Amino acid sequence: MSIFQLNKLTEQRTHRGPSDLVALDFATTGLKVVRIKKTKEATTILGVDLLPAVSIEQESSADEADKSRIAIPKNLLSNYAAVTLSGESSVVRFLNLPGHPEKEEIMETQAREHAGLGDEYRLAYMVMPHHVRGKAETRLLVVGLPENDAQGILGLMAAGIPAPISLEVSGISAFTSFLNGPGAKLEHEAYAVLETGARVSFLGLFNKDSLVLVRKFEFGGDALVAKVQQQLGVDREVAQGVMSDGSFDISQSVHEVMDPFLRQLSVSKDYVERREECRIASINLSGGMSLSKYWVDEIRNATGVQVQTWDPFEGLTVESSAIPEKLQNQRPRFTAAIGAALGAYQAS
Secondary structure (H helix, E strand, O other), X not given: OOOOOEOOOXXXXXXXXXXXXXXXXXXXXXXXEEEEEEOOOOEEEEEEEEEOOOOHHHHHOOOHHHHOOXXXXXXXXXXXXXXXXXXXXXXXXXXXXXXXXXXXXXXXXXXXXXXXOOOOEEEEEEEEOOOOOOOXXXXXXXXXXXXXXXXXXXXXXXXXXXXXXXXXXXXXXXXHHHHOOHHHHOOOOEEEEXXXXXXXXXEEXXXXXXXXXXXXXXXXXXXXXXXXXXXXXXXXXXXXHHHHHOOOOOHHHHHHHHHHHHHXXXXXXXXXXXXXXXXXXXXXXXXXXXXXXXXXXXXXXXXXXXXXXXXXXOOOEEOOOXXXXXXXXXXXXXXXXXXXXXXXXXXX
């Protein structure tokens, strides 16, 4: 199941969906690349890499010749790309609209108005099913992406290959990845998916396989790394290592920084449990921060439910040399890229 796509971004279309894709996740910490191929028999990971971060702002002001290609290694290159980006400037809303608008143009107008999106945003939305009886309402997942961000990404791929066939926001892509992985076995449960990057986090709460709430938080790993740098007097690279390996006790500092976020996380969980008359059984973590023991422990202590990091490659066929050794322990960082590719396959 694909949760969401911003597909109104390019006139590039294929009569038949491509079987071979390269997924590109434009993140703050790097460009995450996954080449993936889908056949009737299997979905296979052909290659994975983490490249230096690409600045959309810088690249969009460069000469056309300089911004028409991204330096993707040949073994990962494909004719078409499923693209996702961190979406720091995106607007993500979960709306409950009264009634059931039948005309698409009316629904789109209401989605834009209720989400507070002007014409400077590209808009996409999806009607979400729900299981609460007696509710005469329409539930919409709405995502707005600033036109400048969309043009910046597309400008990077203005000529040559790969040609973009879809564009998503990374948090939503991560939801797609989970639903096609562990979530496929949780169709009768209520659970949460939390994708966290350097500067933003996306929370999706699900009940019986339906998205019932989504939150975007202006909070990510950078805030914690900065606190560790300040506390220990170390550079960014060392601070990131401390966050991962737990070589120093920084739990108190981490708690102080995370406390406002944790409160909002708990409020969202409690709201869904009351509204949906359910119990959230697990919180499933992805993204770079899911590799930190401190991050996992704080979320577990704040919510009182099972918290786990999951592997987005599980359930897929992975060629023996596809994932470099240096990235084997960083698999959750590629969740959004894989979700973007899976979503593109399902939309074709």
